[in-house]
Amino acid sequence: MGRGQSAVWPLVSLAGLVALWTLCSSVLQLDTLPGPLEVVRAAQIEIAQGYFGHLGATLLRVTAAFVIAMAIGSAIGIALGMSADANRIFGGWLVLFLNLPALVTIILCYVWFGLTEVAAITAVSINKIPNVAATVREGARALSKDLAEMAAVYRLDWRERLIHVVLPQLAPFFAAAARNGLALVWKIVLVVELLGRTNGVGFEIYAHFQLFDVAAILAYALGFIVVVQAIELLVLEPWERAANRWRR
Amino acid sequence: MTALSVDIQSKCFGSHQVLGPMAFEIAAGERVALLGPSGIGKSTLMGLIAGTDPVFDGRVSRPNGQIAMVFQTPRLLPWRTLVQNIALIPDAGGEPTARARLAEVGLADAADQYPEKVSLGMQRRAALARALAVEPSVILMDEPLVSLDPASAQAMRGLLTEALDRTGASALIATHNRAEALALCDRVLELDGPPATLRKDRASPLDRTRRADAAAVDALCREWYGDVR
Numbered sequence: 001m002g003r004g005q006s007a008v009w010p011l012v013s014l015a016g017l018v019a020l021w022t023l024c025s026s027v028l029q030l031d032t033l034p035g036p037l038e039v040v041r042a043a044q045i046e047i048a049q050g051y052f053g054h055l056g057a058t059l060l061r062v063t064a065a066f067v068i069a070m071a072i073g074s075a076i077g078i079a080l081g082m083s084a085d086a087n088r089i090f091g092g093w094l095v096l097f098l099n100l101p102a103l104v105t106i107i108l109c110y111v112w113f114g115l116t117e118v119a120a121i122t123a124v125s126i127n128k129i130p131n132v133a134a135t136v137r138e139g140a141r142a143l144s145k146d147l148a149e150m151a152a153v154y155r156l157d158w159r160e161r162l163i164h165v166v167l168p169q170l171a172p173f174f175a176a177a178a179r180n181g182l183a184l185v186w187k188i189v190l191v192v193e194l195l196g197r198t199n200g201v202g203f204e205i206y207a208h209f210q211l212f213d214v215a216a217i218l219a220y221a222l223g224f225i226v227v228v229q230a231i232e233l234l235v236l237e238p239w240e241r242a243a244n245r246w247r248r
Numbered sequence: 249m250t251a252l253s254v255d256i257q258s259k260c261f262g263s264h265q266v267l268g269p270m271a272f273e274i275a276a277g278e279r280v281a282l283l284g285p286s287g288i289g290k291s292t293l294m295g296l297i298a299g300t301d302p303v304f305d306g307r308v309s310r311p312n313g314q315i316a317m318v319f320q321t322p323r324l325l326p327w328r329t330l331v332q333n334i335a336l337i338p339d340a341g342g343e344p345t346a347r348a349r350l351a352e353v354g355l356a357d358a359a360d361q362y363p364e365k366v367s368l369g370m371q372r373r374a375a376l377a378r379a380l381a382v383e384p385s386v387i388l389m390d391e392p393l394v395s396l397d398p399a400s401a402q403a404m405r406g407l408l409t410e411a412l413d414r415t416g417a418s419a420l421i422a423t424h425n426r427a428e429a430l431a432l433c434d435r436v437l438e439l440d441g442p443p444a445t446l447r448k449d450r451a452s453p454l455d456r457t458r459r460a461d462a463a464a465v466d467a468l469c470r471e472w473y474g475d476v477r
Contacts, residue, residue, distance in 0.1 A: 246362035
């Protein structure tokens with residue numbers, strides 16, 4: 001009971017979805033709706049042709065863009081949250097960038113910086129930075145004045161305040177930004193790859209779209225969903241648990 | 249020798265004046281109570297003296313040595329263990345000292361616990377240990393015994409007295425409790441207001457040994473304040 005059940009239910013729920021998918025594809029008998037077995041066969045063919053290389057290329061881009069966006073977005077968020085002046089001056093920019101369509105950023109980056117890796121990763125980062133900044137800003141606004149006073153009385157320098165007082169208070173906001181961020185970043189990376197890269201999951205999906213090869217498209221999509229879920233379960237969740245050890 | 253000298257003209261929050269003119273000095277080693285009802289501005293005054301709030305008319309001369317503060321709430325970092333909370337203070341002398349200070353307040357076994365996993369009384373004692381760890385020349389304490397059950401308050405009072413005896417630090421203790429002020433301090437400053445001003449500044453006739461006797465404290469309390477506690 002309890003723990004065991006909570007691990008079983010997601011599997012049951014996913015099995016239900018696979019069953020429904022199998023039923024639909026066998027009833028409709030369409031070339032454009034292959035069943036799970038056909039997708040597995042397509043994946044086997046793709047594995048012989050560099051499936052994991054493309055997955056890896058996309059994963060590297062996701063990692064680079066994610067790390068850059070978290071670092072820059074957090075710094076901006078902390079600055080805007082802690083300084084009312086900074087927020088008055090730059091808050092409007094944040095709203096603008098939050099509402100800038102991803103596609104526009106991507107095309108502008110490619111136009112201005114060429115069809116390069118740097119342009120691709122920059123475009124994805126720029127799309128994600130405003131979200132991280134907005135989330136972390138909320139946390140920085142709510143920083144405890146009590147603990148700041150304590151740090152002042154006991155003469156902690158700025159580095160000690162950051163490490164022991166400020167960043168731990170922002171941890172839940174980093175976690176929220178990271179979780180939303182990962183899902184958003186990998187979706188945008190696919191678009192970037194589709195528009196201007198010659199490898200990666202996005203590029204492959206585009207190539208198979210031109211052949212209307214839905215089984216291969218699903219094979220790539222499902223493969224990457226598994227990778228992102230694994231990161232969530234193996235990296236983000238253990239980190240969150242460790243960061244929340246102190247809670248009652 | 250003067251450990252702390254306070255001369256305040258006024259302190260306002262917006263148009264609301266909280267503190268009126270008041271001046272006093274605290275001698276080295278002296279224990280002074282700041283007595284007044286809740287909401288009179290004791291914590292505000294403590295903030296001015298500690299230097300956390302620099303916006304006021306007047307002057308505070310702090311000692312050359314460290315000034316430590318025991319806040320009304322423990323203000324420990326919840327994501328650091330009790331020993332880490334002390335060891336991370338720059339002048340606290342690192343982890344061995346932190347453990348020794350915690351042992352002095354009876355927290356040797358709880359040193360590696362997180363603050364939210366121990367009782368309020370234990371958090372209060374850890375906050376006291378943190379204040380003592382910086383070897384202050386002046387300790388400011390804001391309601392150090394409030395919202396503790398009688399047994400914990402009794403234990404905390406004992407620890408406070410013992411710590412002040414041992415370190416010889418001056419202390420300014422804000423409290424709304426008259427008996428508590430008389431049991432802990434050499435001198436009682438009474439605040440009245442609003443805006444808060446100094447109504448009385450009296451030395452206690454009880455010496456440090458006689459103060460430990462609850463009956464003597466009760467008797468003085470009746471003499472000074474009538475029957476009200």
